[in-house]
Amino acid sequence: MRKALGRLLEVMISITRRFARCAFVVLLSAPISAPSQDIFEPEGYRTEDYRAPTPATLKGARVVTTAEAEQLWRTGAAIFLDVLPHAPRPANLPPGTIWRERPRRNIPGSSWLPDIGYGALAPVTEKYLRTNLAHVTGGDRTKALVIYCLRDCWMSWNAAKRILAMGYANVVWYPDGTDGWAEAGLPLRESLPEPQPSQ
Secondary structure, rough: HHHHHHHHHHHHHHHHHHHHHHHHHHHHHOOOOOOOHOOOOOOOOOOOEEEEOOOOOOOOOEEEEEEHHHHHHHOOOOOEEEEEOOOOOOOOOOOOOOOOOOOOOOOOOOOEOOOOOOOOOHHHHHHHHHHHHHHHHHOOOOEEEEEEOOOEEEHHHHHHHHHHHHHOOOEEEEEEEEHHHHHOOOOEEEEOOOOOOOO
16 A cells, blocks of 8 residues: 555655646746837837837827727727738749639728838838828828737838838827737728839
8 A cells, every 4th residue: 555655645646746847848938028118109100020029109109099090080080000011922823723822801991011021121112101191191290190900910010110210290009909908899890002103
């Protein structure tokens, strides 16, 4: 009996040690993300690792919560701009391959201006941004522009900073984007990007 109890105790200790090792490995492999208040605004634009925690602020812009963004949307007090990048059809697909784009569901009434949140823009992309901004605002640089993407997406931070630099005076950054919007049970709709000049 004493031998059986001793063996049972050894098995239990072994299981406990394995569990502790597994828990330690899981903790080590978990992503470490600093709270937004610990992320500082860079001097320029973020140029890499675009899906990472963002600062809580953007100098010159108003930062809004989901409830505040919803209020702007419901009252029609702002123009909403989705800046999530658009995945193009891969160039190396074999002939005859069916390509199905992943649908983008964004805030109803938004203009989707993809690829304008990268750290550096090609001249054609900058022209695309300037042209679409002039169109959606009717040339009025004081109109409120809500810029969003996904949560932890530097694309929206970069785009909002860039639009401020272009002289738009009422830039609103919504850092939780469609993630926060969906979590609040607010409507999303399938969207297509605004056409590029070559389309």
